[in-house]
Amino acid sequence: MPTPMPWHERQQVPLYLAALAIGAAVGLLAPALAHPAELAIQPVLALLLYATFLGVPFARIGAAVRDVRFLAAALGVNVLLVPVVVWALSRVVADDPALLVGVLFVLLTPCIDYVIVFAGLAGGDRERLLAVSPVLMVAQMLLLPPLLWLFAGGELARSIEPGPFLEAFALLVVAPLLAAGLTQLAAARTRVGARVEAAVSASMVPLMMATLAVVVASQIAGVAGRIGALLLxxxxxxxxxxxxVPxxxxxxxxxxxxxxxxxxxxFSGVTRNSLVVLPLVLALPAAYDLAPLVVVTQTLVELLAMIVLVRLVPRLVPA
Structure with a gap:
């Protein structure tokens, strides 16, 4: 029998919604806490991405490649079809560079973490998603820069100061990725490594809640006056x-x-990788100050969608 998921994994949606509500309440009722919350974003994000990457089985890339049908379907949806859909939908916000960049960053990157949990709750194949996740991770890292240039134009590339962007990428993507890989190696060889891996993996949901709360608390007051633009x-x-979905x-x-x-x-086509792109969006110039909140808004929309899809997809794709 499959191992039942822990309570906090089964209840991810309400827990994340609660974290978003707490962050919004703190940010609006106590604006003075916005700066401390902003300082907490990077360390919390680094820990969260370490836990995220730790769940990606890089040693199983070979198994994913051999599952040709599933790999072709997952890559076909996320690499070929999603960019077409995103380009068409993003024309709605094309006149606002900050909204456009936020939409492009978050919708062009397929999810590699909690998609596995939600797909499992709907009777989807968690093992196949787990095996293909490193391939999707590599694909999005390679394709995101040229797709951003293609959809947003060269002006975006020229407006980004490389220093802060590269620093965020190194500290919040590369470093957690390398740490996760080393931890996986240690876990395969030592008991201590295995215990560290288990403890960090178990902290995924609390870290996600903390990240959502501090990001929203740090930015909600500053953009409250521009909520109309964000709602677009x-x-x-x-x-x-x-x-x-279809x-x-x-x-x-x-x-x-x-x-x-x-x-x-x-589920692989619907869910997006807001966790990995958030630190990159936060490193954008001030002119794109709405972009991080677009990423957080997408997370909220996606979590609400998961409540529906966990029940709807088994009816649309019946056994």
């Missing part, structure tokens, strides 16, 4: 979910996958 991105984020269903069927595999492809 919400229809785009909702439409992305609505469009990607695309994932068709792709899974076209690849000849079984029911759990098709459900997993649907």
């Amino acid at each position: 991105a919400v229809p785009v984020l909702v439409a992305f979910v609505v469009v990607m 695309i994932g269903m068709v792709a899974g069927r076209a690849a000849g996958l079984d029911v759990p595999g098709r459900r997993a492809v649907v």
